[in-house]
Amino acid sequence: MAATSHPLATAAAIDILKAGGTAADAAIAAVGVMAVVEPHMTGIGGDCFTLISKPGQPIWGYNGSGRAPKAATAEKLRAQGLTSVPTDSVHAVTVPGAIEAWETILRTHGRFDLGRVLQAAIGYAKNGWPVTPRVAFDWPADAAALAKDTGASRHYLLNGRAPTAGERMTSAALGATLEEIAAKGAKGFYEGRVAEDIVATLKAKGGLMSLEDLASHRGTVETPVIGDYKGTGVAELPPNGQGITALIILNILEQFDVKGMDPTSPERLHIGIEAARLAYSLRDSHIADPAAMTVTVEQLVSKDFAKTLAGMIDPGKRTPRLIPPPPGTNTIYCSIVDRDRMAVSFINSIFHHFGSKICTPETGILLQNRGSSFNLDETHPNCIGPGKRPMHTIIPAMMLEKGEVTCSFGVMGGSYQSSGHAHVVCNTVDYGMDPQAAIDSPRAFFEGEKTTVEPTWPQATIEKVRAMGHQVDVTVKPIGGGQMIRIDRSGFLVGGSDARKDGLALGY
Numbered sequence: 094m095a096a097t098s099h100p101l102a103t104a105a106a107i108d109i110l111k112a113g114g115t116a117a118d119a120a121i122a123a124v125g126v127m128a129v130v131e132p133h134m135t136g137i138g139g140d141c142f143t144l145i146s147k148p149g150q151p152i153w154g155y156n157g158s159g160r161a162p163k164a165a166t167a168e169k170l171r172a173q174g175l176t177s178v179p180t181d182s183v184h185a186v187t188v189p190g191a192i193e194a195w196e197t198i199l200r201t202h203g204r205f206d207l208g209r210v211l212q213a214a215i216g217y218a219k220n221g222w223p224v225t226p227r228v229a230f231d232w233p234a235d236a237a238a239l240a241k242d243t244g245a246s247r248h249y250l251l252n253g254r255a256p257t258a259g260e261r262m263t264s265a266a267l268g269a270t271l272e273e274i275a276a277k278g279a280k281g282f283y284e285g286r287v288a289e290d291i292v293a294t295l296k297a298k299g300g301l302m303s304l305e306d307l308a309s310h311r312g313t314v315e316t317p318v319i320g321d322y323k324g325t326g327v328a329e330l331p332p333n334g335q336g337i338t339a340l341i342i343l344n345i346l347e348q349f350d351v352k353g354m355d356p357t358s359p360e361r362l363h364i365g366i367e368a369a370r371l372a373y374s375l376r377d378s379h380i381a382d383p384a385a386m387t388v389t390v391e392q393l394v395s396k397d398f399a400k401t402l403a404g405m406i407d408p409g410k411r412t413p414r415l416i417p418p419p420p421g422t423n424t425i426y427c428s429i430v431d432r433d434r435m436a437v438s439f440i441n442s443i444f445h446h447f448g449s450k451i452c453t454p455e456t457g458i459l460l461q462n463r464g465s466s467f468n469l470d471e472t473h474p475n476c477i478g479p480g481k482r483p484m485h486t487i488i489p490a491m492m493l494e495k496g497e498v499t500c501s502f503g504v505m506g507g508s509y510q511s512s513g514h515a516h517v518v519c520n521t522v523d524y525g526m527d528p529q530a531a532i533d534s535p536r537a538f539f540e541g542e543k544t545t546v547e548p549t550w551p552q553a554t555i556e557k558v559r560a561m562g563h564q565v566d567v568t569v570k571p572i573g574g575g576q577m578i579r580i581d582r583s584g585f586l587v588g589g590s591d592a593r594k595d596g597l598a599l600g601y
Contacts, residue, residue, distance in 0.1 A: 094586040094600030095119055096576035097427040098134075098505070101222060102126040103590075103599050105213040106429055109205070111601070116431040117145060117202035118210050120439045121195045125214035125271070127425045128191075129264060130222045132249060132447065132459060133231055134505075135425040137270070137282065138291075139443035139461040140190040142330055144317055144489045145202055146436045146498040152491060153202070154315035154330050156482075157194025158463070159187045163479045164301040167469040170477065178465045178477060181238065183300040185462035186449050187483065189282075189291075191441055194312045196279040202435065208275040215275065218268030221261040225595035229258035235446045244294065244452030245459065266457030283307045290453040291460065298451065306480075318390055319493065322347060325522050326493030329514070332380045336488040337394055338511035341372040343518060344399030349408070352523040357535055357550060359557035360408070365519075366539050366563065367406045369512045370415045373539075376511070379420075381474035382482040392420040411562035424487045424510075426503035428578045430586055436501040436578070438489035444507075490514050492521065499580050502528070505594075506573020509538045513573055528577035528589030528598075536572040547572055 095106035105126045106119035114122075120143070128136045140158040170184055178185050196207055203210075224232075232255035239245040240253055248264055256262050273281040281287060288307045295302045317328040320340035327343060329336030345368040354361040379388050392398065398420050405415060424442025442461070443449075449462035466484045467477035475484045486507050492500035500521070504513030513536065520531035535549040544563040546555060559565050571593035578598065579587040588598030 094578050094588050094598060095123060095427065095429045096578055096588045096590045096596070096598035097123050097127065098425050098574050098576065098591070098594040098596035099127050099130055099225065100595065100597055101130055101217065102427065103597055106427070107599055107601065108213070109210060110431055114205050115203050116429040116435040116437040117198050118205045119429045119431065120427055120437040121199055121203070122210040122213055123427045123429070124425065124439060124441045125211045126217060128441070129214050129218045129267065131228055131425055133228065133235065135441045136443050136448070136459045137192055138189045138448060138458040139441060140463060140485065140487070141194050141439065141441035142334055142487055142489055143194070143198060144328060144330065144438040144491050146491060148434050148497065152317050152328050152498065154317045155194055155198060155312055156315050156330060156334070157190040157312040158333060158482050158485055159190035159310055160480045160482050161187055161464055161467070161477055162301040162303060162306045164303065165477055165479055167471050167477050171469055175469065177469060178467050180445050180462050180465040181450055182465070183295055183298040183451065185465040186295055186300060186302065186451060186460045187464045188302065188306055188310045189461060190310060190312055192274060192282040193279045193310055197312060207278055211271050211275045215268050215271045218264045218271060221263040224256045224258055224260050224262055226258045227595045229256065231446060232256060235450065238450045239447060242451055244454035244457070245447065245450055247454060248452055248457045249447065249459070264457050266455065270456045270458060283310060287456050290456045291458065294451065294453045318394065320344065320394055322518055323522055325518070326496070327518055328491040328493060329488060331383065331390055332386060333382050333482045334485040334488050335376050335380055335511050336490065337390055338372045338376045338380070339488070339490070339514035340394045341375060341399065342368045342512060342515035344394065344396055345371060345403045346515065346519060348400060348403035351519055356520065356524050357554055359554045359561065362537055362550065362554055362558050363411070363561050363563070364406065364408065365516065366537060366544055367412065367415065370539055371402045371405065371417050372511065373508070374415070374417050375420070379474065380484050385474040385481065387474055388420050395420065409561065424505050424507070426489070426505050426574070426576055428501040428503065428576045430501060430578050430580060434580060436491065436498050436580070438491050438501040438503055440487045440489045440503050442487045486510055488514065492518065500577060502575070502577035504573055504575040509573050512538055513575065517575065517577070528579050528587055532575040532577055532589045532591050538572055545572070
């Protein structure tokens with residue numbers, strides 16, 4: 094079974110599975126297609142993270158995130174008058190980590206190589222693909238920004254405008270780049286003409302990235318952090334990703350009778366937002382490149398610490414300043430499960446829509462803006478620095494029963510992802526929802542002092558949380574996306590794919 098945010102990606106994954114490929118092969122085929130057909134969400138100029146499980150074996154994790162250029166320092170950026178790293182700044186571009194990760198994942202868990210699994214993506218890039226409704230909904234908001242960049246305007250606009258639903262888009266330059274990667278492997282990206290185009294594009298805008306920054310990139314194998322929510326294991330990758338933020342939220346929620354609350358009640362919405370506010374405050378204070386962190390993961394996900402945090406929440410009203418104490422001594426997604434029950438939870442992103450809006454003119458690569466997550470405070474663990482990884486929002490996840498993986502899932506939506514993971518886990522564990530229902534359930538998130546809710550929450554719930562002191566904004570735009578595959582006790586696979594996106598879950 095494959096569950097992705099785009100039907101063409103799901104189809105590509107199923108084709109690979111039917112051809113004898115593993116779930117890892119299918120995942121790379123799917124994400125390769127999404128790098129073409131959902132260019133505002135992901136691409137080969139971005140990063141990825143994955144969790145891969147096999148029956149009877151420990152979960153294998155991979156951090157495919159890139160680093161800041163070795164020449165990057167906070168002092169240099171402050172000298173340019175910057176007080177932060179703007180999302181559209183050339184300094185927000187970090188080394189793309191995805192392609193090296195794709196190759197490593199195939200080498201360790203696949204049967205095919207990049208040349209085989211990228212064929213569908215190459216075909217769509219060269220011959221064209223239909224723009225789907227959600228992609229068409231998102232694209233116009235960034236048209237003006239794309240028009241300011243030579244490469245982005247050339248490759249991602251039609252005569253200066255965003256495409257509409259049903260129109261055919263092609264990307265011959267990206268297709269040629271994918272062909273080079275297919276023929277040469279990751280070296281075809283990190284060395285040679287593709288790498289030279291990336292460096293030249295950034296240098297022309299005052300960037301600091303070098304050919305050596307690209308050639309020296311390597312991802313890292315990671316041991317996942319496995320939390321426990323009421324007897325269900327929840328696996329997340331450790332920092333520099335924000336995955337443990339989801340575990341902090343779940344630890345807090347465990348102190349409340351969530352199961353006794355109606356799934357769309359004001360009580361559940363209130364507790365969920367307050368728990369997230371605490372957990373994200375910890376994320377923003379402490380999560381960074383592990384080498385720079387001053388507190389441990391164990392401290393952040395401690396159950397005793399969670400009790401302290403839960404005690405700060407008033408069940409009846411919003412607390413205006415909810416600042417946690419220091420802990421004692423904390424995009425696109427696809428899920429694939431193959432016939433041998435290898436499960437892959439995979440997420441790949443260029444961060445904001447169209448990343449930095451900087452596109453290489455000759456090779457058609459949209460470059461991510463992950464570096465905008467850095468700050469310029471040299472006393473903070475997430476301050477930009479030479480060869481440093483920024484705090485990351487993209488996080489794959491799994492659920493376990495008695496030590497065996499029973500569910501591969503992920504939720505898209507930038508910073509929302511940790512909150513989304515906790516929401517989906519509660520829907521599954523507390524309310525017994527199937528994958529589709531767990532994903533479809535109404536969502537909410539906080540932005541500063543504002544609580545943003547989807548219009549699918551009952552009006553009575555919205556009015557009650559307003560009375561609790563929340564400043565509620567009902568959004569017209571869906572909050573994130575998500576996919577899930579559950580390995581059912583019956584031996585069947587049960588999939589769900591978010592109606593907030595264009596994709597689907599498909600099995601055979």
